[in-house]
Amino acid sequence: MRKFVPLVVIAAMLAAVAACGSEKNGKEEAVAVPKAQETKAPTWEQTLATYLPALGHRNWIVVADSAFPLQISPGIETIVTGEDHFAVLDKVFKMVDGAKHIRPKIWLDKELNYVTEDLAPGADETKKKLEKALEGRGAQPVLHEDLIARLDQAGKAFKIVMVKTTLAVPYTSVFLELDCGYWPSANEAKMRGKMK
Numbered sequence: 001m002r003k004f005v006p007l008v009v010i011a012a013m014l015a016a017v018a019a020c021g022s023e024k025n026g027k028e029e030a031v032a033v034p035k036a037q038e039t040k041a042p043t044w045e046q047t048l049a050t051y052l053p054a055l056g057h058r059n060w061i062v063v064a065d066s067a068f069p070l071q072i073s074p075g076i077e078t079i080v081t082g083e084d085h086f087a088v089l090d091k092v093f094k095m096v097d098g099a100k101h102i103r104p105k106i107w108l109d110k111e112l113n114y115v116t117e118d119l120a121p122g123a124d125e126t127k128k129k130l131e132k133a134l135e136g137r138g139a140q141p142v143l144h145e146d147l148i149a150r151l152d153q154a155g156k157a158f159k160i161v162m163v164k165t166t167l168a169v170p171y172t173s174v175f176l177e178l179d180c181g182y183w184p185s186a187n188e189a190k191m192r193g194k195m196k
Contacts (some may be wrong), residue, residue: 013133015099027057044081044089044163051161052099060095060151060160061104064173068094069148078162085167086129089174092163093133096176104176108133110141126169134174141169147175 007057042050049063055061067083070078081088096104108130117124151160179185 002112014067024078025124031145042087044079045095046051047079047161048092048095048193049178051159052095053101055099055161055178056102057178058158059102059178060154060156060158061176061178062151062160062162062173063176064162064164065169065171066164067170068162068173070172071155071162073152073160074138075155075158076160078149078164081158081166083165085126085165085172086133088163088165089133092176099181101181102178103181104137106137106139107133107142107147107177108139108174109144109147109171109173112145113141115169122169123135126167126172129174130174136150139174144171150177151175161177 063085096102112127112130113129115123154160
């Protein structure tokens with residue numbers, strides 16, 4: 001029959017061996033104990049960069065204003081950046097533009113056209129910055145509730161990465177619905193025509 005030595009006894013024996021081994025010339029030396037590795041949480045950029053190679057057709061990335069709701073659809077992940085909206089938007093565009101396998105269709109809240117400075121201070125300046133940031137990208141306005149419904153539906157089957165910023169002007173979120181970067185819509189239409 002085998003006898004098992006309790007863990008407490010083993011730990012005490014190891015401590016005694018370590019103490020004996022640390023004595024030199026009658027003086028006790030400290031035994032170096034390695035510190036636990038500190039784990040830093042990844043930045044929002046690192047998190048998005050991790051997802052980017054896996055994202056494709058039917059996935060979404062949303063650069064959201066600070067009041068955008070936390071959604072519970074299983075496919076929606078929210079990342080709080082704590083950063084300026086336009087700095088985040090610029091970084092997201094650079095990352096998406098650098099990924100050759102995807103291209104974004106860009107949607108904006110239609111309501112933003114009706115948000116005026118008297119209703120939301122900072123609205124005019126924000127709209128100017130947004131117009132400049134989206135220049136040449138073909139952004140299309142859609143009612144906010146319709147965009148939320150699209151996200152909710154897509155989030156049931158596809159990953160959506162919500163990147164929240166510090167902007168406090170309503171209806172300023174930018175919705176990037178991802179499409180295939182190497183297969184234009186015109187080619188898809190031609191192929192479908194041949195299939196008839």
